[in-house]
Amino acid sequence: MSKRYEGPLIVDAPLSDAERMKRESNFLRGTIADDLKxxxxGGFxxxxxxxxxxxxxxxxxDRDIRREREEEKLEPRHAMMIRCRLPGGIISPQHWLKxxxxxxxxxxxxxxxxxxxxxxxxHGILKGDLKSVHQMLHEMGLDSIATANDVNRNVMCTSNPIESELHAEAYALAARISEHLLPKTRAYAEIWLDKEKVATTDEEPILGPTYLPRKFKTTVAIxxxxxxxxxANDMNFVAIAENGHLVGFNLLLGGGLAYTHGDTSTFPSLALEVGYLPAEHAIKVAEAVVTTQRDWGDxxxxxxxxxxxxxxxxxxDRFRAEVERRAGITFEPIRPYTFTERGDRFGWVKGIDDKWHLTLFIESGRLIDHPGLPIKTGVAEIAKVHKGDFRLTANQNLIVAGVPEEEKATIERIARDYGLMRDVTPLRLNAMSCVSFPTCPLAMAEAERYLPQFIDDVDALMAKHGVSDEYIVTRITGCPNNCGRAVLAEVGxxxxxxxxYNLHIGGNRVGNRIPRLYRENVQTPEILAELDSLIGRWATERQPREGFGDFVVRAGIVVPVQDAAIDFHADENVSNG
Structure with missing residues (x-):
């Protein structure tokens, strides 16, 4: 992105119907309370x-039974998915058990x-049980406020179990940003917690009476x-440390991966560097960014x-200047920083606090007991004895954090007994998917349910070409909303x-390159045939330590996406199935 794109600050056209809905909602109350009765x-x-x-x-x-219910002249089996607000992904074992x-x-x-x-x-909470889940969360000091729609979503923070002091400072900021940018309406408390209406006028000083133009995502990265x-996120604070302590942040803005098939005006985008700010200014800068997007967004x-x-x-440049004006600061030049990896560090890692941290692989993040693999029960058994905390990672895995030396053997025994520390290939450890079928209404193709078989098939190709000890960042998402972050993968x-599926290749391992569309609308056997050839070339032609995504770009198999606003939909390298 550059100055050549500059246009009007405010888009002058009729407002979308979503704006009407928010304006008429009485600060998000609507008639939800009536619908509950x-x-x-079973729906709203x-x-x-x-x-x-x-x-x-x-x-x-449940889309698996939708047609059957239609034939029986029944409405779809409506149920709700509810998402907890959990800044930085930290939760106590006691809360986990509940x-x-x-x-x-x-x-x-x-x-x-x-x-x-x-x-x-x-997933799968019936309407009549909704109050019970909100009240259960509330009893633990948790809630689900602002985890969906046109607000700042759950604030993420690098799990980083090694540098515990720096992580504590970064996590504190993530929690403060989350609280500061929350909606102020009491609608949630009135509807779900049965709190009495307070006889005051609702105000939303940060989000405004019609909230944000669209969803907004924030991270703190170390x-x-x-x-x-x-x-992949709208607002990102990259921690800058001196002598092991946080001094400030590089601010990156404007990331987002969703697009629409066939609509070339939509595209994924990498977050862009804006400037450096001292740590004490982070909250007012976060507010200034959000209010600027509130006022200028389409x-x-x-x-x-x-x-x-x-x-x-x-x-x-114009966006930066407005944030500076609203925050009352001037950004300094970006300070040096380097990202070298983005996956989780599996197994045991010792932190600088002399405590141990165990990262457990949870395929697609789904905790459920299977025959011979009771992993959901296993995590609960760990929670019964663990005195530290759990950290949920942005890669859908679970860290048992803060384990003292004397408890390490007990935690490991439970993890192994319940299949939480089994042998998993590097490829599978670096794979991810969204939920997709049967519950997501936007799903176009399988993701979570197909991922295990797809990884089995690609693992066989890796073995065939002698690279089983290597990995390729692989992701499947059921639609172009990209909840599975496929357009930041080496193979997406x-x-x-x-x-x-559309097959994208050419992202990289650190996650700062969008992969090119390589084959469009192809069936899975053809995808595997393509990967067989490409992995074979990578195995024999790569340079030392060269990842798959870097190889396919260097070898000229795909042209890298330089500016997604211009060339993401370009037809270079693309053929139709």
């Missing part, structure tokens, strides 16, 4: 279908899903580990409403239709 449907009607998202819920149905118990007793699927936004979510995939076309499109339209599959 309606026993004629009208605007309430969207308004509940501000409260951290999505209405879904979450585990609720998932088993009250959800249709009996599972807990660790998300790549460093929190957990329940180099050299880019485990939060900062380039409220006429939701496909163009994310901050990446605002920066593309007005230019980074983006769902197009059942059994069909």
């Amino acid at each position: 309606d026993g004629l449907t 009607r009208g605007d309430n279908f969207m308004l509940i998202r501000f409260h951290g819920m999505y209405q879904q149905d 979450i585990d118990e609720y998932a088993s007793a009250k959800t249709l699927y009996g599972s807990i899903r660790l998300t790549n936004r460093q929190t957990f979510q329940f 180099p050299p580990l880019n485990d939060v995939d900062l380039h 409220r006429t076309n939701r496909r163009q409403a994310r901050s990446k499109y605002t920066l593309n339209r007005v230019g980074v 599959l983006v769902g197009k239709a059942p059994g069909r």
Whole structure:
């Protein structure tokens, strides 16, 4: 992005219907309370279908049985997905046990899903049980406020279990940003916690009466580990340390991966460097960024409403100057920083505090007991004895953090007994997917349910070509909303239709290059055939320590995406299935 994109600060056109909905919602109350009393449907009607998202819920149905229910003249089996607000992904073992118990007793699927936004979510909560889950969270000091829709979402922070002092400072900022940018309306407390309405006028001094133009995502990252995939997020604070202590942040803005198939005005975008700020200014800068996006973001076309499109339209220089004006500071030049990796560090790692941290691999973040692999029960058993905390990672894994030497053997025994420390290939450890079918209403192709088989097939190709000890950052997402962050992978599959995907290749291991569309709308056997050839070339032609994504770019197999606003949809290297 550069000055050549500069356009009007405010888009002058009729507002989208979402703006009407927010304006008429009475600060997010709508008629949700009335809908909760309606026993004629398992879902929410009208605007309430969207308004509940501000409260951290999505209405879904089981798409595997949708047609069967239609034939029986029944409405879809509506149930809600609810997502907890958990800044930095830290939760106590005591709270985890209550979450585990609720998932088993009250959800249709009996599972807990660790998300790549460093929190957990329940799938399959019936409308009549919604108050109980909100009240359970509230009793633990948790909530689901602002984990969906046009607000600042769950704030992520590098898990970084080694540098515990620096992590504590960074985590504190993530928690403060989350609290500072929360909606101030009491709608959540009134509807879900049965709090009495306070006879005052609601105000939203930061988000405004119609909230943000679109969703907004924030991270705090600690180099050299880019485990939060900062380039996928709207606002990113990259920690700069001196002598092991936080002194300030480099600010990067405008990341986001969603786009729309066939709409060349939409594109993924990497976050851009804006400037350095001392740590004491972080909160007021965060507010200034959010209010600038609030005022300048496109409220006429939701496909163009994310901050990446605002920066593309007005230019980074104008956006930076406005943030400086609102925050009352002047950014300093970006300070040196380097990211060298972005995956999780599996197994035991000792921190500078002399405590141990165990990172457990959870495939696609899905905690559920399978025959011979009771991993959900295993995590609960660890929670019964662990005295530290749990950290959910942005890669859908779980860290048992702060284990003293004398407890290490006990934790490891439980983890091994329940299949939480089994042999897993490097490829599988670096793979990720979104939920997709059967619960996501936007899904076009399988993701979570297909990932295990796909990795098995690619692992066989890795073995065939003698590179089983290597990995390729591999991701599958069921649609171009890119919840699985496939367009920051070395190999990314983006769902197009059942059994069909767009194949993207050429991202890199540190996560700062968007992969090129290589094959469009192809079936999975053809994808595997392509990867067989490409992995074979990589195995024999690569340079020392050269990752797959870097190889396919250097070898000229794909042209790198330089500026996604211009060339993400370009047809270089692309063929149709």
